Amino acid sequence: MASMLLSQVANGVGIGIIYFMIAVGMSITFGMMRFLNIAHGGFYLLGAYVGFELVQQTGSFWFALVGAPICIGLVAWLSEPAFSVLYRLSHNMQILATLGLALVIQETVVLVWDTVGKHVAAPGGLVGAVAFGDFVYPRYRLFVICVGVVLAAGLWLLLERTNYGAVLRAGTQSTDDIELLGIDIRRVFAATFGLGAGLAGLAGVLAAPIRGVEPFMGPEALAIAFVVVVVGGLGSFFGALAGGLLIGIIQSTTSVFWPAASGVAMYVGMAAIMLIRPRGLLGRA
Template sequence: MSGLTLDLLLLQIVTGVALGSIFVLLAIGLSLIFGMLTVVNFAHGAFFMGGAYLGVFLYGLTKNFWVCLVLVPLGIGLLGLVVERFLVRPLYGRNIDDPLLLTFGLGYIFVETVRILFGLNGIPFSTPAGLRGAVDLGIGYFPLYRLFLIIATAVIVLGLWLFIEKTKYGLIIRAGARDPEIVRVLGINVSKIWLLVFGLGTGIAGLSGILAAPLQAVTPEMGIPVLAEAFVVTVVGGMGSLVGAVVAGLLVGIVVAMTSLFAPEMAKVSIFALMALVLLVRPQGLFGRPGLMS
């Protein structure tokens, strides 16, 4: 502790923001789907893993990371459209546990399919050449790729906010989340909106997968731990709240980073302790609406 300085603390906070960026993207997808469809998507981690594997495959073909950043969310989003249309949609209006159990089983099917196609061992995904190295932030040197991750997440969140708040389709999505019956009366096909939302949520999960791939080995099981962490972030922020997903994602990332500095063995436990503390004070989460799960 004698070597602890203000610069080190600030650098660790920036590290937490970079880690939280992945949590933000995952939680946004979960919150978007739940807030509109009231579907607890337990296959979200599998879509995250699928984005990483699709990124590895496409990068092998194109050798262009930027092209992969465009194609991966489109590909995983398309898969999400198929899942919503043929598997999830027949369960609307039924008990909330039905789509939960469906997506839980679907996640295992995706994992086993990837194991069959790519094997059990992890696949390394190198940091793109243009994003290697470190930059001086004035408080110390910070990996360039992690800084890119923070900026990319900010751009994605801003773009999503503009889409939801400033476009006609975003207005329909917000209205459908509040009262789908009124939207139907106005002659709008709510089913198409649900399809779009599910595809958008899964596409963002796929994008977070390829963004996380250079930071860890790409394995069939990589989506399992992040799914638990993403649900913690979603619960802390409030189920269905996009603002909550952003705030809680960054908060969880910083908590993990700071805990890793002072007590590394408690880093994973710290996020669950944070969730318990928040739920004791606000059972609906920081920005959640009471009774949303009922």
Template sequence: MNIYLFQALNGLGVGMVYFLLSVGLSIIFGLLGFVNFAHGALFLIGAYTAMFVTAQTGSFLLGLAASFAAVAFIGVVAERWLLRHTYRMPHESQILITVGLTFILTEGVVMIFGPESQQVPMPDMLAGVFMFGAYPVPVYRIFIFGVCAVVGLGLWFLFERTLFGARVRAGNESSEMLNLLGIKVSRVYALTFALGTGLAGLAGGLAAPLRGADPSMGAEAIVIAFVVVVLGGIGSFSGPLVGGLIIGVTQSMMSAIWPEGARLAIFIVMAGILLVMPKGLFGRA
């Protein structure tokens, strides 16, 4: 029984990383109706950015800040010069363009850092375990949970209590509404894209000490992100949080029960929930 509780606690930490990864994807899709298959590559860049900055400065916190800032900047540039011109295209075209962007970003990482997997050392201040009763919980998992909880509360406040959030919610319903209100839609889109992609970068930076950094992690991340978004409900803010925790705990528990089926289990959970709730847990029609 102890091993299952331990895995469940670990799964909560992983699930919060999935929340950060997928909430940006959900925000972008909810406002822009844009299918961003390059989201996983941005997660990848966030992991390598955190690794590089941490190695150069000795500060993991600076590495995390850089992972958000660098990926948000890439997101703004990509949105301004490329993706903005695809919003009115069919989703199939958006998928092809963002898959192509994924290849470009991934190969850029390979050219700079090489194709081999690289270990990212655990920060000294976050090494060790915390005794939760009789159960040891890695301090870094608690740190991840705390960071993601703070970010989640910040996002809730941003979208529910600020003028920018009101504009995003209005644009979520109708971009024409923003135009009628005299709001510059392109600026709202760019800021939303920067926030959504920056969160993917931060998720990559947090995940790097857990799994290392390698060029294949982007492809794995985009699959997880879409599972979480579809499970939680497309365009929802609460959905990625609940969906990420469900997927994280399921994957972690299955790795102890049936390691070979851990990846399969998340799709079974998604399919089971969608059979009962076709719109996802918090999705709209």
């Protein structure tokens, strides 16, 4: 039992890391630009499919793992000026416009790859499991956890130790005050938007060997990203990390004790946290 619980907690961490990657981009775009992007799940979806396609074409998961997020990030970065017209609109209008875009992305995926789910195999070296004494754990999931840890550390360094990160943190307070210093906030926005999209794309590629690839994984990712952002606190990097891990662990441990409730458990967890801390775990305002 203990070993099973431990394995579910580890699964939760692995899933949580993927949730974090999906949510952090959405959280930062909202924190900085007040832009509510329902189409953010589309980047995750596209990441998974572009990853699938790259594996098909090149036979290399590693190539897909690097190539797909860069593709998604670049496309998002270059198309950010088109999104920027939405920043000034009300949140209702942003939701309507980006919901439409999410549907367009989803239906485009259906057109290109049809509705049947696809399988992406884990790369050769990551098939099977590793044993730590009694505790046996799938190699690929362990790999996802390692990628997540490295990525979270890298992002933290970027946000806390570089000028770009300082501008990003400052930008969540006031964009006018940033512009007064001669910094072009729109360029920072565009880069950040691309970074967030690329991370969601990376989450899509990483999730593919675990859960397969299908055209309706976008809305699911969006719902989870919302929960993670609300639990962690809007605009907070560490909030997204803590929220992702918490939701991942809640979800996978519930599936042991009460499998039927594992889908709803994260919403119960979110409601509980909202009652205790309305701003989320690490939210400010």
